[in-house]
Amino acid sequence: MPTLEIDHLDKAYGPVRALRDMTFDVPSGEIFGFVGSNGGGKTTTMRIALGVLAPDSGQVRWDGRPVDLEVRRRIGYMPEERGLYPRMRVDEQLVYLARLHGKTPAEAKDAMERWTEILGVAHRRTDEVQKLSLGNQQRVQLAAALVHDPEILVLDEPFSGLDPVAVDVMSGVLRERAEAGVPVLFSSHQLDLVERLCDRVGIIKDGQMVAQGAIDELRSEGRLQWSVDGAPASAWAPSLSAGSGLRVVSSEGPRTVVELDGVSAAARTSTADDAAQAVLRAALAAGPVRSFTPVRHSLVELYRDVVSAPTEEPAA
Amino acid sequence: MSASPIVPSSGWSTVRLVAGRELTTRMRSRAYVVTTLVMLVAVVVGGVVLHLAQGSSSAKVVGLTPQTASLTQPLEAAAKAADDDVEVKQVPDDAAAKAGVEDGSLDAALTGDTTSFTVVVKKDLDSTSAAVLTSLRQQTALANAIQKLGGDPSAVSQQLSDVQLDVAPLQPQAQRDGAQIVAGYVAGILLFITLQTCAQLVAQGVVEEKSSRVVELLLATVRPWQLMAGKVLGIGVVGLVQVGVVVLGGAGTAAALGLVKASDIDLGATALWALVWFVVGFLMYSLALAALAALVSRQEDIGSVTAPVVMLMIVPYVIGISIAPWNPDSPIVVWLSYLPFCAPLVMPIRIALGTVETWQAIVSVLISLALLPALVWLAGRIYSNAVLRTGARVKLKDALRAA
Numbered sequence: 239m240p241t242l243e244i245d246h247l248d249k250a251y252g253p254v255r256a257l258r259d260m261t262f263d264v265p266s267g268e269i270f271g272f273v274g275s276n277g278g279g280k281t282t283t284m285r286i287a288l289g290v291l292a293p294d295s296g297q298v299r300w301d302g303r304p305v306d307l308e309v310r311r312r313i314g315y316m317p318e319e320r321g322l323y324p325r326m327r328v329d330e331q332l333v334y335l336a337r338l339h340g341k342t343p344a345e346a347k348d349a350m351e352r353w354t355e356i357l358g359v360a361h362r363r364t365d366e367v368q369k370l371s372l373g374n375q376q377r378v379q380l381a382a383a384l385v386h387d388p389e390i391l392v393l394d395e396p397f398s399g400l401d402p403v404a405v406d407v408m409s410g411v412l413r414e415r416a417e418a419g420v421p422v423l424f425s426s427h428q429l430d431l432v433e434r435l436c437d438r439v440g441i442i443k444d445g446q447m448v449a450q451g452a453i454d455e456l457r458s459e460g461r462l463q464w465s466v467d468g469a470p471a472s473a474w475a476p477s478l479s480a481g482s483g484l485r486v487v488s489s490e491g492p493r494t495v496v497e498l499d500g501v502s503a504a505a506r507t508s509t510a511d512d513a514a515q516a517v518l519r520a521a522l523a524a525g526p527v528r529s530f531t532p533v534r535h536s537l538v539e540l541y542r543d544v545v546s547a548p549t550e551e552p553a554a
Numbered sequence: 555m556s557a558s559p560i561v562p563s564s565g566w567s568t569v570r571l572v573a574g575r576e577l578t579t580r581m582r583s584r585a586y587v588v589t590t591l592v593m594l595v596a597v598v599v600g601g602v603v604l605h606l607a608q609g610s611s612s613a614k615v616v617g618l619t620p621q622t623a624s625l626t627q628p629l630e631a632a633a634k635a636a637d638d639d640v641e642v643k644q645v646p647d648d649a650a651a652k653a654g655v656e657d658g659s660l661d662a663a664l665t666g667d668t669t670s671f672t673v674v675v676k677k678d679l680d681s682t683s684a685a686v687l688t689s690l691r692q693q694t695a696l697a698n699a700i701q702k703l704g705g706d707p708s709a710v711s712q713q714l715s716d717v718q719l720d721v722a723p724l725q726p727q728a729q730r731d732g733a734q735i736v737a738g739y740v741a742g743i744l745l746f747i748t749l750q751t752c753a754q755l756v757a758q759g760v761v762e763e764k765s766s767r768v769v770e771l772l773l774a775t776v777r778p779w780q781l782m783a784g785k786v787l788g789i790g791v792v793g794l795v796q797v798g799v800v801v802l803g804g805a806g807t808a809a810a811l812g813l814v815k816a817s818d819i820d821l822g823a824t825a826l827w828a829l830v831w832f833v834v835g836f837l838m839y840s841l842a843l844a845a846l847a848a849l850v851s852r853q854e855d856i857g858s859v860t861a862p863v864v865m866l867m868i869v870p871y872v873i874g875i876s877i878a879p880w881n882p883d884s885p886i887v888v889w890l891s892y893l894p895f896c897a898p899l900v901m902p903i904r905i906a907l908g909t910v911e912t913w914q915a916i917v918s919v920l921i922s923l924a925l926l927p928a929l930v931w932l933a934g935r936i937y938s939n940a941v942l943r944t945g946a947r948v949k950l951k952d953a954l955r956a957a
Contacts, residue, residue: 288774290942307777315774319944321767326579334575338568338775382771 239266240301242287242390242421247296249282249445256282257445260296264421269412271432272425273537274442275545280425281318282445284394287423288315300390311339314388316396320379324368328359328378331367332385339386346385353381357407372399380408384415391415393424397431409435433537441544449544456540462498462510463487463533466521470494474524484513494521495533568776572784573791580755580792589751590796594803597740601807604736614638614683617645617654617663622671625664625690631715632690638682662687669694733813735879737821737906741828742878744800745902746871748832750864752793753839757847757856759785760941764851769941778938786840790833797832801825820908827905827915834922835898838929839863842895845933848940849948859947863895870896874903882909894922 247260257279264270272280285291287298289310298305305313323331329350336346354360357377362370367378376399383393391412397405412435416422426432432439433453440450449456468474471489475496478484483499498513514532521527535543580586618626626642633640643660645651651663655674662683664671673679673687697707763769763781772781805825807813842863850859870890878887882904891900891910897918904910932954940953 285770290770290773307775311775313774315771317767317770317774319767319770321769321771323762323768324766330578334571335771337571338772 239419240389240421241265242423243297243299243302244283244287245297245299247283247286247293247298249279249286249291249293255445257286257293257296260442260445260447262440262447262450264423266419266421267416268437269416269422269424269435271436271439272423272442273427273429273432273439273541274425278442279445280442281394283442284315284318284392284423284425287392288313288317309390312386312389314383314386314391314393316379316383316393318394320375322367322375322378322382325366327364327366328354328370329363332378332381335382336385339388341386349385349387350381353384354378356411357381358404373401373404376400377404377407380411384411389420391420391422391424393422395426396424397426397428405431429537429541439537441541443545449540453537456537457535461535461543462513463535464496464514464517465529465531465533466494466496466517466527467492467529468494468521468527469525474520477520477523478516482513482516484517492528565777565780568780569784569787572776572781573788576759576785576788577791580789581795586792586796590799593744593747593796593800597744597800597804598807600736600740601804601811601813604732604813605811614661615641615643615659617643617651617660619645619648619651619663619665621667622664624668625671625694628693628711629664629686629690632686632693635715636682636686636689638686640683640686669698733808734907737808737824738879738882738903739875740804741824741902741906742871742875742899744797744804745828745832745835746867746875746899748793748797748800749835749839749898750867752789752796752836753843753863753867754856754860755789755792756786756840757843757860758853759789760844760847760937761850761853761856764848764941764944765853767944773942778941779934781941782844782934782937786837786844789840790836793836794829794832797829801828823912824902824906828902830919831898831902834919837926838895838898838922839867841929841933845936845940845953846950848937849950849953851944851947855947866895867899870899874900878903879907882907892918892921894925897922 242264244260244262244264247257248255249257260279260283262270272283274280282291286293287305289305289307300309303309326334332350332354333343333346336349337343341349350363351360354363357380359370359374359377359381362374362378367375370378380393380396383391393412396408396412400408409431412422412424416437436453438450438452439456441448441456470492471486471494475486475489475494478496484496485499486494487497488495496517498510518527518530521530616629618629623644629642630640643654645654645660645663648665651660651665652674654660655663655676658676661675662679663674664687665674666672671691679687693711697711700707700710760782763772769781802825805821808821843860846859846863847856850856870893873886873890877884878900881887887900887904890896891904901910901915901918905915936950936953940948
């Protein structure tokens with residue numbers, strides 16, 4: 239399976255280091271969600287992948303080969319700054335873009351008809367782009383990224399400005415493309431959407447990838463917390479030994495949330511199991527426990543954790 | 555995957571696609587169609603007006619009765635000597651001659667007999683014709699006298715007509731007629747307008763792609779030089795069609811109405827040269843404007859960034875149009891007609907005026923073309939480096955330096 243490899247990209251704009259050692263892979267058929275604060279480096283990474291920006295060092299490869307113009311012609315790209323010819327008709331614009339990517343006139347027309355149909359803008363084909371609503375322009379923009387049947391999709395904020403119906407259509411298209419074997423890389427601030435749609439996510443901060451992996455993996459790497467429904471915390475929490483790293487985060491009547499601090503990633507699994515048992519034993523000692531569950535964090539919480547944590551400044 | 559294999563394309567097929575888009579979108583624009591039609595109508599109507607103006611001062615029709623018919627030859631000779639255009643028409647008798655003058659079909663008629671003819675006119679005889687007819691009368695009187703003295707009047711008149719005034723001008727001035735001056739003006743104005751519009755279209759097109767951000771989408775699959783070359787070539791063809799239509803309309807009108815005499819001006823060559831200079835001028839100005847326009851991101855900034863090149867068009871145009879038709883050999887006109895970036899607006903005027911040898915025109919074209927490769931390289935570099943930098947105006951030296 240060919241893979242899109244982003245390999246150790248570095249990029250500085252004057253004194254500002256926009257990317258530091260940015261590395262991740264998107265294999266065929268996978269949807270990779272790219273999240274991070276504004277100015278974090280998502281757009282810079284995508285622009286480098288599309289060759290509209292040159293990295294200071296590092297490389298982007300597809301199927302083991304550096305991405306060159308021939309490969310780029312097979313990438314579907316949606317730039318952060320939307321761009322279409324405002325005074326060109328939707329159909330002519332899409333056919334033109336498909337042909338620039340190497341399609342024959344007949345294939346281009348076919349693809350234009352298919353994608354305007356799927357994306358619900360078929361009735362606006364003969365209108366100039368500037369006459370369309372922003373939402374419809376956005377759909378045309380996605381059609382522009384798809385109209386040449388790309389082998390790779392790189393979409394910068396494809397969901398911004400879409401109504402819920404369009405979001406569903408767009409999600410469906412991305413899933414369908416991924417099932418067809420296309421690696422899909424997209425960025426978004428809509429974390430619930432990323433959580434629903436993506437196989438893996440990458441969280442980026444100040445130009446560095448601070449966390450990446452399947453959402454479940456990320457969850458297990460985040461804060462370890464357990465929720466106990468039993469005796470009030472005051473009855474049993476003091477019995478947790480100070481050296482165990484366990485502390486009460488919240489306590490409301492019978493519900494208590496306990497967190498395990500300062501565990502290194504390597505020691506995680508075994509320590510976590512031990513800690514969980516220690517919490518459960520302490521709670522049971524104080525009375526019956528009605529439920530005991532690990533707290534599953536949403537991507538939003540993971541993101542807040544990761545992004546708000548102070549970045550270790552590399553000695554530059 | 556359902557995708558069919560994508561054939562790798564050569565650089566020029568992409569250029570052709572880009573040029574094709576320019577061609578179809580520009581040709582369909584109402585502004586283009588209207589401007590072309592307005593210019594076409596202007597040259598055709600201008601030609602017709604010129605024709606009517608000339609018609610009023612064209613050949614005078616002089617009626618000769620059978621009694622005065624023998625004056626045909628001397629009359630034509632005298633008219634020619636005085637540079638007056640006279641056409642002789644035979645009428646049956648004096649009454650018919652008078653009637654002809656009355657109804658305007660004749661400008662004048664000679665009635666009576668050869669030796670003592672009367673000039674019948676409607677109101678008054680103009681001074682040139684008066685002089686011609688006076689000298690005709692003097693000649694017939696002279697011929698009679700010679701005959702009475704036993705001489706041969708035709709031998710005398712032959713000798714007289716052989717007499718020539720030798721003029722040695724210290725500052726010879728070439729004789730130019732109205733048609734040449736009009737052709738000079740038309741060539742100058744037409745090239746200025748079309749070059750100006752087409753080069754501006756290129757500049758606007760570059761900024762349109764930048765301001766609408768579509769350039770980022772395009773440059774993910776097209777190289778900058780392909781985009782620039784396609785734009786310049788596409789708009790160039792659009793402009794060439796416009797110039798071609800107008801030149802053909804103007805030359806066609808001139809030929810159909812007989813506005814110019816083939817001996818005065820070579821209409822075909824003048825028209826052809828106008829097209830050649832359009833191509834040369836368009837390549838130079840549009841490359842320069844494409845590069846400069848890439849430095850800015852908003853349409854309203856085009857004016858300030860392209861001002862130097864636009865001045866480079868206006869100055870030679872004004873000099874060409876105000877000096878060349880009256881003094882085509884003025885040193886400044888001659889120099890500008892060889893200087894690249896000035897020649898496309900000055901040389902066509904000189905060519906239309908008929909003051910340039912073909913080899914001189916060719917030398918001037920070659921000088922401009924010699925500069926072209928350097929211009930292509932420079933424009934390509936500035937364009938590639940600046941076109942993706944949106945926002946503030948890019949400094950020219952940054953665009954030249956940046957890799």
